[in-house]
Amino acid sequence: xxxxxxxxxxxxxxxxxxxxxxxxxxxxxxxxxxxxxxxxxxxxxxxxxxxxxxxxxxxxxxxxxxxxxxxxxxxxxxxxxxxxxxxxxxxxxxxxxxxxxxxxxxxxxxxxxxxxxxxxxxxxxxxxxxxxxxxxxxxxxxxxxxxxxxxxxxxxxxxxxxxxxxxxxxxxxxxxxxxxxxxxxxxxxxxxxxxxxxxxxxxxxxxxxxxxxxxxxxxxxxxxxxxxxxxxxxxxxxxxxxxxxxxxxxxxxxxxxxxxxxxxxxxxxxxxxxxxxxxxxxxxxxxxxxxxxxxxxxxxxxxxxxxxxxxxxxxxxxxxxxxxxxxxxxxxxxxxxxxxxxxxxxxxxxxxxxxxxxxxxxxxxxxxxxxxxxxxxxxxxxxxxxxxxxxxxxxxxxxxxxxxxxxxxxxxxxxxxxxxxxxxxxxxxxxxxxxxxxxxxxxxxxxxxxxxxxxxxxxxxxxxxxxxxxxxxxxxxxxxxxxxxxxxxxxxxxxxx
Numbered sequence: 001x002x003x004x005x006x007x008x009x010x011x012x013x014x015x016x017x018x019x020x021x022x023x024x025x026x027x028x029x030x031x032x033x034x035x036x037x038x039x040x041x042x043x044x045x046x047x048x049x050x051x052x053x054x055x056x057x058x059x060x061x062x063x064x065x066x067x068x069x070x071x072x073x074x075x076x077x078x079x080x081x082x083x084x085x086x087x088x089x090x091x092x093x094x095x096x097x098x099x100x101x102x103x104x105x106x107x108x109x110x111x112x113x114x115x116x117x118x119x120x121x122x123x124x125x126x127x128x129x130x131x132x133x134x135x136x137x138x139x140x141x142x143x144x145x146x147x148x149x150x151x152x153x154x155x156x157x158x159x160x161x162x163x164x165x166x167x168x169x170x171x172x173x174x175x176x177x178x179x180x181x182x183x184x185x186x187x188x189x190x191x192x193x194x195x196x197x198x199x200x201x202x203x204x205x206x207x208x209x210x211x212x213x214x215x216x217x218x219x220x221x222x223x224x225x226x227x228x229x230x231x232x233x234x235x236x237x238x239x240x241x242x243x244x245x246x247x248x249x250x251x252x253x254x255x256x257x258x259x260x261x262x263x264x265x266x267x268x269x270x271x272x273x274x275x276x277x278x279x280x281x282x283x284x285x286x287x288x289x290x291x292x293x294x295x296x297x298x299x300x301x302x303x304x305x306x307x308x309x310x311x312x313x314x315x316x317x318x319x320x321x322x323x324x325x326x327x328x329x330x331x332x333x334x335x336x337x338x339x340x341x342x343x344x345x346x347x348x349x350x351x352x353x354x355x356x357x358x359x360x361x362x363x364x365x366x367x368x369x370x371x372x373x374x375x376x377x378x379x380x381x382x383x384x385x386x387x388x389x390x391x392x393x394x395x396x397x398x399x400x401x402x403x404x405x406x407x408x409x410x411x412x413x414x415x416x417x418x419x420x421x422x423x424x425x426x427x428x429x430x431x432x433x434x435x436x437x438x439x440x441x442x443x444x445x446x447x448x449x450x451x452x453x454x455x456x457x458x459x460x461x462x463x464x465x466x467x468x469x470x471x472x473x474x475x476x477x478x479x480x481x482x483x484x485x486x487x488x489x490x491x492x493x494x495x496x497x
Contacts, residue, residue, distance in 0.1 A: 009242040012049065016041045020270045022079060023067055028289045030083045031406070032090060033064035035268040035281040039161050039239070040129070043263055044068035046245035047157070050253055051125055054099045057117050061110025061130040061140070063091025063103075064283070065159065073099035083406040090408045105410020106378065107131075107348045108139030111156065115143055118151040125253060129157045133325060137348040147258060149230020154258040156231065159239070161265045226260035235262025240269060279328060298460035302399055304434050305456060306331030308441045309368060313339050316445060320360055320367045324350050330370035330399050350375050354382040354394070361392040366445055370397040373413030373455070374404075380419060383451075388423045391450045401430075401455035402490060416455065425450040430489030431469075434461040439469035447471075457490040464496060 019041055027034040045068065047058060053073060060066040070088060071079055075097065081087025092100035102113040114128040134140055135158060147154070226233045232255060237248045245263070252259040267282070268274025273292025274281035287294045313319045313335060320342045321335045327345055336343040346353040350371065357367035376383075376398060387394055401413040420426050429444075429452060431437035437456065444452050467475050477492065487495045 005243075005246075008049070008246075012042070012045050012242050016045055017270075019045070019068055019071055022071065022076075024271055024289060026080055026082055027284070028287050029080075031283075031285040032083055033067070033283045034271070035274045035278050036065040036131070036161075037067040038269050038271055038274055039265040039267045040065050040159055041068050041269070042242055042245060043129070043157070043159065043239050043265060044072065046242060046249055047127060047129070048072045050246065050249040051127060054101070056125040056127065057101045057114070057121070058099070059102055059110045059114050059117075059126070059128045060092055060104050061128060061134045062107045063093075063105060065129065065131065066092045066100075066104070069099070070097075073097055083408070085405075090406070091410060093409075103410060105408060106375065107134040108137035110134075111140050111143035111147075114154060114156075115147055115151060118154040122153055125153050125155060126151070127155045127157060129159055132158065132160045133348055138351065144229050147230060149258060151258045152256045155252050155261060156258065157261045157263060158235075159263055159265055160236070161239075161267045226262075229260075231258050231260035233260050233262065235260075236264045237262065239263040239265035283329075299434075300331070301431075301434070301437060301456040301459060301461050302329065302331035304331075304437055304461045305370070305397055305399075305441065306334055308438050310334050310338060312441065312445055313342065316366065317342070318364065318366045319445065320344070320357075320365055321370065322346060322353055322357055322367055323370045324348060324353050324375060326370070326372065326399075329372070330397065332370055350378040351382045354379040355386045357394045358382075358386045358390065358392045361394050362390075366393070366395070368395045368397055368444075370399060372411070373398040373401040373416045374411045377415060377419070383420075383426070384423055387451050388425050391425050393448050394451045395444045396451065396453045398453055398455045400458045402457045404458050413455075413457075416453065420453050426453055427451070427472075428453045428455065430455045432462075432464070432475075432489060432492040433466060434463045436466065436469050437461070443469065443471060455489055459490060462490075462493045464493075 020038060023034060023037050023041075026032070027037075048069075051058065058069065060069065067079075067082070069092070070082075075088055078088050083090050089096055091103065091105045093103050094100050101117060102110065104110060110128045110130055114126050118126040130140065135144075234248050234252055238244045248261060248263075252261050266275065267278040268276075271281075271292075277292070281292070285294050285297075309319065309321060309332070313321075319339075321332050321339070322344045323330050323332055323346070325345060325347050327333055327336055332343070336345070344353075344356070346356065353369060353371070357369050360367045376396065386392075398413065398416050400407075400411070401416060404411055404413060417428060420428055427450065429440050431440050431454065437454075440454055444454065466477065474486075477496070485495055
C-alpha cells in the first residue's frame with residue numbers, strides 16, 4: 001500500500017509540474033489570474049483524484065481559481081484559448097462543460113448553490129472550494145448559517161492562502177487537528193456521547209466533555225467556529241503536500257458531513273515572481289515569463305482617477321476613499337498609502353460598503369466608492385434604501401463600465417446605466433476625456449444635492465479639445481447639417497476616430 005501511494009504521488013507531482021508550466025505559458029500570453037491558480041494545483045489534482053467528476057459536484061468560489069479544474073476536465077487542448085474570442089472563459093460556466101455546475105464570476109455564490117445542489121442530489125458528494133476572502137462575504141456567511149449541519153454529502157474546502165487563520169497554533173494545532181479530525185475519534189465521540197447522554201447526570205457529563213474539547217480547539221485551531229456551525233473540521237492541511245491532501249480528502253469523503261476542510265496554500269506557488277508579488281500576479285495582463293514584467297502601457301482612467309483623488313485629498317480632509325478588495329485595480333494605491341485614516345478596503349462586501357459610505361455622508365464627509373461596475377449590482381438594495389431615499393451625497397466611481405471583453409460574461413459593465421436610471425436622485429456622469437474626468441471629480445467634491453455615479457471604462461485615458469464640463473449639459477463637438485450623432489462617455493472617442 002505504501003508503495004502504491006508513493007507511485008500515485010509521484011505521478012501527481014509530475015502532472016502538477018506540467019500543469020503549472022501550461023498555466024504560466026498561457027496566462028503570459030493571454031493575461032488572467034495566475035497567482036490563485038498556481039496556488040491550487042496540488043489541491044485541485046487531489047480533489048479530482050479522490051472524487052468522481054461530474055457525478056460528484058465540484059464548485060469553485062470564485063472561478064478565477066478553476067484553471068486547473070478546466071485542464072483536468074476535457075479542456076486541456078483548448079486551454080490556450082483562455083479569455084479569447086470563441087475560447088474558454090475565465091470562470092466556471094455550465095454552458096462550457098458538464099463538469100461546471102454553477103457559474104462563478106462573482107464571489108459568494110458557491111456555498112448557497114452547493115447547499116442547494118447537495119439538498120437536491122443526496123447521492124453524490126458536493127465539494128465547494130472557497131477562498132479565504134470569499135468566505136467572509138455576507139452571501140457566504142448567510143449560507144453557512146443556514147446550513148445548520150443538514151447536508152451530509154457536502155464538503156467545504158477552505159483555500160486559505162492569505163488570512164492569518166491558525167498562525168499562532170503551531171505543532172499543537174497539527175496534533176489536535178489530526179486526532180480530532182480522524183475517523184476513529186469522530187466515531188468514538190459519537191458513540192460515547194450516545195452512551196453517556198442517558199438521564200440528567202449523563203447529559204451533564206457529556207456537556208463537560210464537550211466544553212473541554214471545545215476549549216482546547218478554540219485555543220489551538222479554528223475548528224470550533226466550523227463546528228459551531230454544524231461542520232466536522234479537518235485541518236489545517238498543507239495544500240502542497242499530496243500525501244496530506246489525499247489523506248484528508250479520503251477522510252472527508254468517507255465521513256458523514258457536512259465537512260469543513262481547511263487547506264493552507266501559497267499564492268503563486270512554483271513561479272517566483274508570483275510568489276514574491278502575489279497582488280500583482282493575482283490578475284495580470286500579458287507578461288514576460290523570464291522577468292515577470294508587463295509592458296508599460298498608456299495611463300488608464302483608473303490611474304487618472306487615483307492621481308486626482310490624491311491631489312484633492314491634500315486640500316480636503318473630508319474626502320474618504322472606499323473600495324471592495326480592488327485597491328490596485330481602481331487606482332487607489334497612492335491614496336491608501338498617503339491617507340491611511342481616510343482609506344477603507346472593505347473586502348468582498350459591496351452592500352456594507354455602500355451603507356458605510358452613506359453613514360460617512362450623514363456626517364458631512366465626502367466618500368468616493370470605487371467599485372467595478374459589475375460588482376455594484378450586488379448593492380442594488382442599499383443604493384435604493386440607504387442612499388437614494390435619504391438623498392445622500394455619495395460619489396460612486398464605476399470602474400470597468402461598459403464592455404470588458406475577455407473578462408467574460410459575468411464581468412461586463414453593461415447593466416449600470418439601466419439599473420441606476422431606475423433609482424431616483426442618482427445622477428450618472430460619463431466623462432469623455434482625461435480632462436473631463438478631472439473636472440467632474442472637482443465638481444463632485446462640492447456637489448451636495450445627492451449621489452453621483454461616475455462611469456469610467458477599462459481603457460487608456462484619451463484627451464481631446466472640448467468645452468469645459470457643465471453639469472447636465474450636452475457638448476457640441478462638431479457642427480453638421482445632415483446627421484445628428486449623440487455619443488456618451490467613451491463612445492465620443494469612437495465617433496471622433
